[in-house]
Structures are given as C-alpha cells and as structure tokens.
Amino acid sequence: MTAHLMFQPDQARQLQTCIHCGLCLPSCPTYMVTGREADSPRGRLVLMNSIDRHEWSDRSGHFVHIDRCLGCLACETACPSGVPYGSLLEQVRSFQRREVTPLKLGSRTILRWTTAPVLRRRLTRLLAWLQKLRLDRLAVRLRLLPRPLRMQLAGLPKLPAKSFTAAAEQRFEPRHPEGIHRETVALFAGCVMDSWFANVHAATVRVMQWNGYTVIVPAGQHCCGALHAHAGIDTATGAKGERVGDMSAFSQTGAAALIVNSAGCGAHLKHAAADGLPQVVDAVEWLVDNGLLPPVHKLPEKVTYDAPCHLFHAQKIVQQPEALLRAACENLIPLPESEVCCGSAGLYSLTEPDLSRQILGRKLAMLEKVDAEIVATANPGCQMQIQGGLKLDGQRRQVRHTLEILDAAYSLDETYRRVFAE
C-alpha cells in the first residue's frame, strides 16, 4: 500500500469512488472552456491521487490545474458515484497552502481588506468616495486598471452609507398583514454583504417580517471564513485577531434558524458551523419551504434567474428560488445554463483572470439571448461579477438579489409600503 501524503484514509477511499466514467466532464465550466482533461473534474481527481501517492519533485504542473478549479461543484451534481469532490478539493488546497505554495500576496491582501472589519471599513470608505466623485466610472472607462479590477469596480453596487449591523443587537418584529406571528430567526450579516449589500439585508428583514417572522440581527458578527476555506487557508492560524469563522454571536440567540442570504456563506456554514448554533438555512429556502406569503401584485419586468453554484450545486437548493420568483414576477424567463458558474468563485476572477473572463463570456452570451431586464441571483460575488461583466459588455441589465425582487414585488402593495415607511 502506498502511503498518503495528503488524504486521511477515509478521504483516500472517497477518492476511489471515482470510477473514471467521465459523466462529469460536460458540466465542468473549465473543461467547457479549455477542453483539457486536466481541467476536468475527472482529470483533477487523477492529479489529486497522484499528488497524494507520490513524492513528485515538482508538483507545480499538477497544481496549475487545481488552481484553475472554480470549486463550483457542478461535478458533484453530475457524478453518479457521489464523489465528494468539494471536500477533497478543500483538503488539497489546504495541503497546498501549507506545504507547497502559500497564497499569493495579492489574494491575501484582498482577503484581509474585505473580511477584516477595520480594513474593510477603510476600503468601503475609499470606494464610496470614488463612487461619489464618479472616479470609479472614469477608471472603468479609461481602462486605467487591469480588466479584472475594472470589472469589480463596475460591478460594485452603490455603496451604502453604513453597514447593516449595528453596535447593539437589532430586533425586528413581525409585520404580517394578518397579524400572524411565526418563529424568531437570526440573520447572518457576513462581511462584504454587511458593508456593501446592506440593502439586501434590509430587504431580507422586511420580507421576513411581512411573512410573520421576528428577525434578530446580533451585534459582534464576523466573517464566516468561506473564502478562506476555498482558498485553502486555515482561519484559526491564518488571520490573527480577525476572528474569522467566529460564530459565537449566534449561540445565545435561541433563534429557530440562522438565516443566510449569501449562497457561498450558506454552503460553508452548513458544513462548518459549530454545535450549539441554530440550524443554518438559506433565506429563500426558509421562506419557500415554510410557505411563502404570495405578493398581491407581481413585478411586471422581465426577470431571469442565474443559479449561484453554492445554492444549486453545494446546497442543492434548486426549486425554491424559482418558486419564489414565479410568485413575485409576471415574466420569469428561463436562462439556459443557469446552473453553470459565472466565473466569480471567490477570488477566482482575480487569480485566474483569463479563464474567469471566458467563463463569464459564456454566461453573458446566454444572457444576451434572453430578453430580460433583471437578472436575479443570490450571492454577492456572482452579483458583482455578472453586473460588472454586463456593464463592460454594454448590456443594460440590472442584477438583483432574489429577495430584493420579492421585496420589490411586495412593495407594489400599498400596505407593505406604508408599514415599512414608518
């Protein structure tokens, strides 16, 4: 028996459940683009096995293809043999960071500036100031920056004046139109979502209240660490003092559920959340599974839905977003290849700009074919990537969180507007 460099015995066994059938190939976005076996799930599993079982003097060639993996988990959905690709990938990445190549400085910097509270506040202020002076548009138009950065800038939402969470716990009472009171839930605010997508949180809270739930937003929340885990960095040792992955703010809430509205965070927390926390549930999943209050009026705009990988493939939340959007929109137009990654994938658009751009290109081409004014999705990374891509591509379409769309549909009703105008 050969020794294992990287995998635990049970993981090595999981790797063996890959029977090399190749059924995962066509669903892999990197394989779609390069047509290379080494850029396919099956090829990557071969490379993982090879790294695990051999003392290669130079493993860099292997890791090139591991680096190119989006971690989108479309391969898990396609695999008839149930290969747990995602967890194997995380193990490989953390081995890589420990033993082979540390995360590049640029990526580390971005991770810190987006997930560490103090730095993020500074970055947000800087970006908001750029937006106010319209310098961001100038930078995008004048091509002053490399394309991946321009795209991020173009895709940035209008930054709110302050983040959603406050110094003290906030509590929002139910506002069900018939006065019904349902469970109390806690909202996970996250890092980037909290600072840049405060309006999505506000919409989430309103629709929860309208559906009869009490929402608490604990103070002292931290980044969940999803980005770190995907990049292979151990949060316990990696980011000192930043308390990444510290979920203690939720342990005393007594909430029926820990509601997450960002697909990436939700997928990570469902896996990694410690004991003693409320059950982690995606916001759309929660609303639909527990019976959604249908909006009185439907949005007239043409809407299409791009499924975030970490909702569709990682959390297997497939039906609910569509059910919700069908209730909220008059014209829901199916998007071909909706479940194929947009190329955002955490830091991917910055670490693998060329591939990311090609993968996004495919997505934009699909969007171009579809006659929709609004693209619904449910993950900050996807939202910025697709919005940025659309802008640089000259397509005038808005990308919105699914819950913002539901909120907008509810808002067509005067009572809803009045209740929340207070």
Next chain:
Amino acid sequence: MPLNDSLTRRFRKIVGRPNVDTGTAELLTFASDGLTLHQAAPECVVYPQSTGEVAAIVKACNRAGVPFVARGAGTGLSGGAIIDGGVIIQLSRMNQIIYLSADNRFAIVQPGVVNSYLSLQTRPYGLEFAPDPSSQAACTIGGNVAENAGGPHTLKQGVTLNHVLGQTVVMADGQVATFGGPYLAQTGPSFSSFLVGSEGTLGITTEVTVRLVPVAAGITTMLATFADPAGATDSVTAILAARILPSALEFIDQLCIQAVEAHLKVGFPTDAGAILLIELDTDDERSKGQAETIEALCREHGAIDFTLAQSEEERQKLWLGRKHVAGAMGKISPAYYTNDGVVPRSRLTDILQAVYRIAGIHKLKVANIAHAGDGNIHPLILFDPDTPDGADRALACSEDILAACLEMGGSLSGEHGIGLEKREMMARMYSGADLAHMRRLRNGLSPLGLLNPCKLLPEGARCGEVKNGATLPEGTWL
C-alpha cells in the same frame, strides 16, 4: 523514447502553442479512458479545431513515424482512446453543430459534440439523435461513431450505424475524404458504414452527418418487478415473441437496484430480484392494449408487481436510475469491470444463470444490467484493485462469460468495442480468413500502422503489451 522536439514544434505551428500539451500532469490525466484497467500515457496531446488541423497533425505524425489516436470524451470502456507513448488527438474543442436541417431531418456536426447536447439543441424542432448510450451526458458523436454505440432506445431505432448518413474523415495518411451525404438514398457502396464501429483504427472522423428522428409523440413507461431474475428474462423473450417491439426493454438486477437506491432514490423496489423497464413510444389506444399484453406476459412469468409511470417526472426518474447504474457501482465497490457480451435473446435466461455461476466460481460479486431486448448483457464485475490479483480475476471472469456467450451463438461486444483487452478473443469468434480480411482492410487504409495501433484485431507479439502502469509510476490510479 521522448517525442522528438521537431514534431512538437510542428504541432505548435499547426494549432498554436497553448493547444499542445507535453507536461507530466496533463499527460497523466490521459492515461486511461472509462476503463481504468489499462494505463498508458501519451507523450503529447494536441487539440485541433478543424479538419484541416487534424489532417496536418496526422501528416506530421506520419512523417515522424509516431503513432496517434483520436479521443472524444474518453468514456469508452475498452481502452480504445489510450496510447502508450505517441500522440492523442483530442477532439473536445471540435464541438460545434455546423448545420441543422429540420425539414430534411439531418444535422452536420463536429465529432466533439456531446451526444445529449445534440438532442437538446434539436428537440425544439421536434427531432432527436436516437442512439442514447447511458453515457450520453458526456460521450461524443465521434466516439459513438467509432464504437457504433447503442443504448436502451436502439432496440427499436437501431444503433449508431443506422443514424450516420455521411462522414468527413481524415484518413491514416492525412488525406481528407468525404463519404456519404445527407440523404438516405446514396450511390455506390457505403464507405461511411465501414468506418462505423472501426474503433478509430481506419480514420479520424472530423464531421458527421447524422440522421435525426422525430421525438416520440407519447410515451408509455412500465416497471415490472420480479422476485426471480429468470422470470424477468423469460418475460423479455415472451414479449418479443408476441410481436411487440417496445422502444426500450431494460433488465436491472437486485445489486444494481440497491446501489442506485442507496444514492438516488428513484423508486426502484429494493427487495426485487430484478426489474424490467419497458417503454413504448406511443400512448394511444393501441399502446394501451400492448401494455396490457405486456403486463399479462410479465405476470405469467412471475411478475409480483407491474406499474405504469404516471407522469413525465416519474418517467425521467426511472430512466435517471437506469442511466446511473454503472456510476453507482462506485458506491459499493472500489472498482468494477463492465462485460459487454451478446447472446440471442432467447438465451437470456441461460446466460444470466451462467453469469451468476461463473462469478461464483471466481468468487466475485457481479451486478447485472442488460439491454435485454437486444440480448446485450452488461455484467458489472466488482473487484478490489488493491488486492494483487483483483483485476486479473475480474478479467478472467469476464473472459469466461464471453466464452459462454460465444457458445450460445452470441458475440464479444454489443456496443463497447473490442479495444485492448478483448482483441485476443477475436480469434475465437472469427475464422482465420475473416480476420485476415479485416487486417488487409486495415493495412490497406493504414499501411504504416500508426493509427490507433494495437486495438481491435489480435496482434500477437507484434504489438507489445500495454501494461498496467507501463509508463507510469506505480499506483498512479486504481
């Protein structure tokens, strides 16, 4: 022997630098296809995008005297798409549907188009590509042509051969030839047909004109449950003897059912000895009568339950279960070998009993699926590759099963091809004269013997063995 530098330089000129792979990691991933028993890495992989590029690559290989092989998705189950040293011409980027004529019911496609993608694109026109191998989500039309692929619905519709109207082929010497055309009625002998099923040993297909058939207007899907597998196979014979030709007639035994249900929950009865999945491509009055006859015949042969799929969703689920059987084996065994024998369908019950008996002798577990209507069996022979003789025992078991098929008047392969591991058995099926003519054809079309060498025909000592791990470090896979 490292590939000479001038050849790789030539390739880079033809297809551009990024489209030539020579790195250890990249080559390693091409060391096997869907059959992991054989491992042999190429020395170079080239990704062409046009017929012209393929022709130029083939010519360069000829000039350098280096062997080469075409590869689609690498889902083949007979080691067809691997080469020990030499060049893989990887066709995954030639994946465009070039032309679609809905009125005339044909399409011209590049070889790298994925089988199910083609039907996805033609279904809005009410048409589809009939051959539906279980690997259809991934395998390519080029691979289907080379292996003459079949599937559950080829019972009525016919195999790939019946759906290829014409081909553009880069011959072994690099010349480009076009055989056949978009219409069924054609002049002269059908050279295109000659190439179908030749496992990529006579030429590299770079364009295929495929026939498209109308999507069935209605469908009746039935699930018959049996306590005894023999009851299921007897029913198959009875149904076909009653002059009913279902569009599909699939046999699935208990171990397969349990593997699928453990993972997918499609609604197969886990305590059944075997099930039959039976489909008619109509749902009118006549098919109602046929379904009743089928039910009566199944019950007569011991069916303990018989149900009709009530919705399209239920039907899709049943088929999903069927198509995932092979894949689900990974859940119950670290490795398996797929046998592909064929018997006259009146001998199905006999061969199945023989399969269980032979597996018992070899002390191996075997899970059985079969395109029962075609008499094409797929015993999945489970083994542990970490025991020293695991793979050898599985192969020996498979060989005995094939010998039993031949004894019953059957053949070595229904659809997966001969490839590497079965080629020596060809001599048991064909006479010396048969084989000599096949070899003459091959030598005539591929005089240098560089195109996909060592496959299909028994080669004796001429070819050297492609051994497990011949060019790879020990334990690379398996």
